[in-house]
Every structure is written in structure tokens, then in C-alpha cells.
Amino acid sequence: MERVLRVAIYCRLSEEDRDKKKDTDDSDSIQNQKSILIKYALDQGWEVYKIYSDDDYTGADRNRPDWNELLKDAESRKFDIVLCKTQARFTRELELVEKYIHGLFPIWGIRFVSVVDNADTANKGNKKSRQINGLVNEWYLEDLSENIKSVLEDRRKEGYHIGSFALYGYKKDPDQEGHLIIDEEAAEVVREVFALFSQGYGKTKIARMLNERGIPNPTEYKRQKGLRYKQAISRNSTLWKYYSISDMLVNEMYIGNMVQGKYGSVSYKTKKNKPRPKELWYRVEGTHEAIIDSDLWDRVQELIKQKTKPFKIGKIGIFAKKAKCMHCGYTLRSVKNHGYYYLQCQNKYVSEDSCIGSFIPVKKLEKLVLDELHKLINEYLDKDEVERKIELNNNFNNQKVKLEKSITLFEKKIEEYSSGIQNLYLDKVKGIITEKQFVEFSRNFTDEKEKYEGFVTEHIKQISDINEKMHTGDNRLQIVEQYMNIEKLDRETVEKLIDYILIGKRDEQTKEVPIEIHWNF
Incomplete structure (x- = not known):
């Protein structure tokens, strides 16, 4: 007996055909899409696995909650077909047409079908048609963006x-x-x-x-x-x-x-x-x-x-925006006292509970950085080439593992906030919470969700940078040759070698200031 194919129906309200009767109702457009697609699926003899529906989201929005849920379920192969009214309902971006409809869906064994424009990945002959649809939708997005920018510009003027x-x-x-x-x-x-x-x-x-x-x-x-x-x-x-x-x-x-x-x-x-x-x-x-x-x-x-004092090149400015407080993350500011320059955390002074404060003379920090740099150079030269490569790859891989773990945690948070927003919507529909409460709560959830999405984007970029460094290979020999005899730091050298430095508070017994240098190599 032939297996019944499972279909995931995806609906989206577009900006141009919104026609809601009440805030608590699905739009007529969404309802019509559901009716058309359910009938189409039944006529084909397909079993409806689930209906995914995003209301009040544009086709260029990559943060649509149900759309992202559909992609995760597709990767897990929970259904066989994605069914939409038009290709544009799924996405208006040509990049995503190629990535998912022509790229990942075939790998995952997922067929894509849109009813109105006859897109069907089972039909090899209409791939160019799907790509043309994607290009037309891309142009639409660009034109729409330019029109909105023009209107906003006029109003600002x-x-x-x-x-x-x-x-x-x-x-x-x-x-x-x-x-x-x-x-x-x-x-x-x-x-x-x-x-x-x-x-x-x-x-x-x-x-x-x-x-x-x-x-x-x-x-x-x-x-x-x-x-x-x-x-x-x-x-x-x-x-x-x-x-x-x-x-x-x-x-x-x-x-x-x-x-x-x-x-x-x-x-x-x-x-x-x-x-x-x-x-x-x-x-x-x-x-x-x-x-x-x-x-x-x-x-x-x-x-x-x-x-306002002009920026001076030299000891005052060499660590500008590079030195951060180990306790609160605040960027240390330069201060002058009795002719000497220091870096200190100003957060200590905004509130009693803000920070215990970090403080270090610029001259001392410069010496600590130079000592650590010379130590790293000597350790590097003591190793043979194979050992260096292994150490470098281990360092990069450890960094990637940490970043990937963080991304997993952030994505879990994003999923929690997305689910929270959906549950809030259901509570509003059921009358458990008011419209005002829904707006307030969902805004907070959305803000938090966007914050973690920003974290994910930044971590992905860092992983990409690490992959690029691994592909490029070990460039530390050139750095060692260039800086092995360095005796004094300048701004250009700090900018090139150091990502950031964490400064702690001086130990009252040892009088030592803990520092943690994050190098760019």
C-alpha cells in the first residue's frame, strides 16, 4: 500500500491584503488561504500534518515564528510537502528561494508546492519559473523599501x-x-x-x-x-x-x-x-x-x-576602548593625577552597588602587556611546526565549541520567547488577558527575543572569522618576527594585536592587578 504523504500548510498575511474584522480574529486572507490549501491537499489525497500561520508579517521578515518552526520541522522530516498559496507567501527573497526551496528542501526530502503560481519542485521543468518569481518578489521588496524610505524622508524634512x-x-x-x-x-x-x-x-x-x-x-x-x-x-x-x-x-x-x-x-x-x-x-x-x-x-x-580635550597619541590613548572592567564590563576611562595617567572604571562612582571598581596605571598595563607578549613569543618559538599547528587548531576549536554552546542556549531562549508570544496571543483570544496587557507583555518578549537574535548573529560572525583564520593558516610566525624585539607599545600595535583587556581590582595584599588579555591571534 502506498504511503500517504504528509503536508505542512503555510499561510501568511501580506501587507497589501490585510482586512481584519477584529484584532482577535484571523484575517479573512488567512482564513481564505487555509480553506484553499486544505481543499487542495485533500483533493491530492495528502494528509494535513499541521497548519503554520503568520499574521501581520512581511515576506521579507526572517523572524516569523511559525515560518521558523516550519523550517525546523522540515529539517526533522516531520512531513513530506510544504504547501502555500503562492511562492511569495513563503518568502519574497530570492536568496531564501535558493537556500530552502532549491537547496535544503531537496536535501531534507521536502517537496515545495504553491497553488496559484504552479510552483512545484517535483516538476523539474519549472525551476526557472520559480527563480523568476523569486526575482520579481525581490524587486518588489526593494521598490517597497525605497518607497517607504522616500515617504519617511519627506516627513522628517x-x-x-x-x-x-x-x-x-x-x-x-x-x-x-x-x-x-x-x-x-x-x-x-x-x-x-x-x-x-x-x-x-x-x-x-x-x-x-x-x-x-x-x-x-x-x-x-x-x-x-x-x-x-x-x-x-x-x-x-x-x-x-x-x-x-x-x-x-x-x-x-x-x-x-x-x-x-x-x-x-x-x-x-x-x-x-x-x-x-x-x-x-x-x-x-x-x-x-x-x-x-x-x-x-x-x-x-x-x-x-x-x-573637551583633544585626543593625544601616546600613553593616554594606546588602550582607548580596549581596556574593560573585569567586574562590570564597563570601558575604562583615562584620568590624570600628579602627572601620571591611569585607567579606571567610572561605574564605581555612579552607585554604591554598581561596581567594586578597576584601576591601573597606564605605564604598568603597558609593561604587563609587553611581558605577556614576549612570553607568548618565546613559548611559540620553543615549539616545532607540527606542535604549533595542533595548538592553533585546538585553540580555534575550543573557541568554536564555546561559541556554538552559547548559540544553542541563545536559540533556546529565542524559541521560549517565540512560544511565549504565541501563548500570549492565545490568552488574548480566550479573554484571559486584555489587549493592553497583550501589547505590553508581547513587546517585552519581542525585545528579549531580538536581543538574543543579535547575540546569535554576533556569535555566528565570530565563528565565521575563526573559520577564515583556520583556512588562512598560522600567521603567528609573521607576527612573532615583526614584534619579537618590541620594547614600546603604540596605538597601532595595540589595535592590531589586542581584541580587548579585562582589568580587575588591585589585590590589597600582593598589590597586583589581575588582567586578562584577549589577543587577535
């Missing part, structure tokens, strides 16, 4: 606020789209920060004063008020920090000017952004009520200008 989050001190005007109004509770803190700085208080001191009084930082304030906010991934994220004060003091938004477009997207295929040159920012004056008056603003900007 007109001074409308475009963004998910209002700046701390402001909130979105419920009566006028794209307009900001003052949030008085937060605005009072902003005014105090500017006033304190104008009176001579330093940025770290101001942060500490706010923390001692229990005033939540901007992210925590918005979370407490149920406002949209960008999820912080650093430790002690509820505390004010030096950079929070520093960024606030130079933000023109506080004098009523709309400044946007500081970052731009890398591509329509990714959510990643990159900084844009200042001359390309969108700046419109007088779009909303100012929190800081012009006189106070000018005084503060003049003070900042007076305190």
Missing part, C-alpha cells in the same frame, strides 16, 4: 517625529501624529541635569546624585510608565551612567529642534543600522516645545567645549 520611541522628557502627542509634547515628570530631571552641569558638577557626579535619590534612568522610567523603550542589554541597566548624561547635554531636541536620521539602515534585508554623517541628519527647528531655554543651552555647550 517636514519636522514630523518618525520613530517608535519618544526622547526621554517627551512623549508622543495623542492628538497630533508626528508631534511631541513634554512629559513633565521626566522633563524636570532633564532641567536638573542641565542646571547641575552649568553649576560645575561633572557628568559622573550628576549620575551618582540621581542614582542615590533612586531616580530611574530613561529606559527604566519608560518601562515603569508602560511606555515604549529600547531594551538595554547591559548590566545595571536601571542606573544612570556617564554617557546617559553626556548624550543628554548635547541633544538639540531639548531646545525644540527635531533632529533625526542619525542612523540609516544597511539594507532592506536587515534591521541593522549604521551611523550617518552629521551633514546628512534631518534637522528642523522649532517643531515642539523646548524643555531647556536657549541661555542655559548656550552656557552648557560652552562649558562642554571648554572641557
Whole structure:
């Protein structure tokens, strides 16, 4: 007897045909897709394994929860066929058409069928047709992205606020789209920060004063008020920090000017952004009520200008952004005392509980790094070529194992948050939670999910870099030959050789400062 084929049905609501009746209902489009595809499957004599459905997701979104679940189940060979209304419902990206429909699905023994455009991987003759469909969909995505960017650009030029989050001190005007109004509770803190700085208080001191009084930082304030906010991934994220004060003091938004477009997207295929040159920012004056008056603003900007010191090449700058606190991960800052330069963790000064503090003279750190570099060079030269290669590969493989373990943990977290979002949706449908509660809870889940997705992306990149190094081979001999007689460090050498350095707190008995150097080789 011939085995009955199992089919996975995939449905997706597209942006152009959304027609929901209620927030708690599946859209008519989704319902129609299900009806068409179930009937088609039954007519073919296939058994429906499961219906995967993503509502309110675009065809370019790679984070669709049910779509990703379908791919995992396909890899586990839980069904034989993926059935969609059109190929575009599965994906609009040509890259993913090639990766899954023409690449992995055949390897996994999965057949892909779409009803309307007659795509069927069992029919070898229509592969070019499927590729043309993918190319047309790719063009559609690119055109759509350019159109959206054009509309947003026009609105920014007109001074409308475009963004998910209002700046701390402001909130979105419920009566006028794209307009900001003052949030008085937060605005009072902003005014105090500017006033304190104008009176001579330093940025770290101001942060500490706010923390001692229990005033939540901007992210925590918005979370407490149920406002949209960008999820912080650093430790002690509820505390004010030096950079929070520093960024606030130079933000023109506080004098009523709309400044946007500081970052731009890398591509329509990714959510990643990159900084844009200042001359390309969108700046419109007088779009909303100012929190800081012009006189106070000018005084503060003049003070900042007076305190700004030019970057010096030499001992002060050689470890810039390379030295981090072993206890809290904060980047150490350079300070000068009695003619000597030191690196210290400023986090110690923002709150009693923030950090125990790290501190080391720059001259001492330079000596420790040079000693460790010479030690590594001597150990390397003592080994024969075979031993060197084995050691290098072992090091790389150990790094990869650690990264892969972390990725597994992160993916588990992503899956948990995806399931959590689906369960929240079901609770909303059943009336267990309200729409407002659903939005709040799911937003938090989504923020956490995106955070771990970022971790996965970064770890995958690190693994790719390691694979590239393994493919390139052992380049340490060239490094040894270049630096074996080095007696003094400079910025260029540190940048080339060192990824980062962790600095601990000095041991009161031995007087030694623990350091951990992470090399680039």
C-alpha cells in the first residue's frame, strides 16, 4: 500500500491584503488561504500534518515564528510537502528561494508546492519559473523599501517625529501624529541635569546624585510608565551612567529642534543600522516645545567645549576602548593625577552597588602587556611546526565549541520567547488577558527575543572569522618576527594585536592587578 504523504500548510498575511474584522480574529486572507490549501491537499489525497500561520508579517521578515518552526520541522522530516498559496507567501527573497526551496528542501526530502503560481519542485521543468518569481518578489521588496524610505524622508524634512520611541522628557502627542509634547515628570530631571552641569558638577557626579535619590534612568522610567523603550542589554541597566548624561547635554531636541536620521539602515534585508554623517541628519527647528531655554543651552555647550580635550597619541590613548572592567564590563576611562595617567572604571562612582571598581596605571598595563607578549613569543618559538599547528587548531576549536554552546542556549531562549508570544496571543483570544496587557507583555518578549537574535548573529560572525583564520593558516610566525624585539607599545600595535583587556581590582595584599588579555591571534 502506498504511503500517504504528509503536508505542512503555510499561510501568511501580506501587507497589501490585510482586512481584519477584529484584532482577535484571523484575517479573512488567512482564513481564505487555509480553506484553499486544505481543499487542495485533500483533493491530492495528502494528509494535513499541521497548519503554520503568520499574521501581520512581511515576506521579507526572517523572524516569523511559525515560518521558523516550519523550517525546523522540515529539517526533522516531520512531513513530506510544504504547501502555500503562492511562492511569495513563503518568502519574497530570492536568496531564501535558493537556500530552502532549491537547496535544503531537496536535501531534507521536502517537496515545495504553491497553488496559484504552479510552483512545484517535483516538476523539474519549472525551476526557472520559480527563480523568476523569486526575482520579481525581490524587486518588489526593494521598490517597497525605497518607497517607504522616500515617504519617511519627506516627513522628517517636514519636522514630523518618525520613530517608535519618544526622547526621554517627551512623549508622543495623542492628538497630533508626528508631534511631541513634554512629559513633565521626566522633563524636570532633564532641567536638573542641565542646571547641575552649568553649576560645575561633572557628568559622573550628576549620575551618582540621581542614582542615590533612586531616580530611574530613561529606559527604566519608560518601562515603569508602560511606555515604549529600547531594551538595554547591559548590566545595571536601571542606573544612570556617564554617557546617559553626556548624550543628554548635547541633544538639540531639548531646545525644540527635531533632529533625526542619525542612523540609516544597511539594507532592506536587515534591521541593522549604521551611523550617518552629521551633514546628512534631518534637522528642523522649532517643531515642539523646548524643555531647556536657549541661555542655559548656550552656557552648557560652552562649558562642554571648554572641557573637551583633544585626543593625544601616546600613553593616554594606546588602550582607548580596549581596556574593560573585569567586574562590570564597563570601558575604562583615562584620568590624570600628579602627572601620571591611569585607567579606571567610572561605574564605581555612579552607585554604591554598581561596581567594586578597576584601576591601573597606564605605564604598568603597558609593561604587563609587553611581558605577556614576549612570553607568548618565546613559548611559540620553543615549539616545532607540527606542535604549533595542533595548538592553533585546538585553540580555534575550543573557541568554536564555546561559541556554538552559547548559540544553542541563545536559540533556546529565542524559541521560549517565540512560544511565549504565541501563548500570549492565545490568552488574548480566550479573554484571559486584555489587549493592553497583550501589547505590553508581547513587546517585552519581542525585545528579549531580538536581543538574543543579535547575540546569535554576533556569535555566528565570530565563528565565521575563526573559520577564515583556520583556512588562512598560522600567521603567528609573521607576527612573532615583526614584534619579537618590541620594547614600546603604540596605538597601532595595540589595535592590531589586542581584541580587548579585562582589568580587575588591585589585590590589597600582593598589590597586583589581575588582567586578562584577549589577543587577535
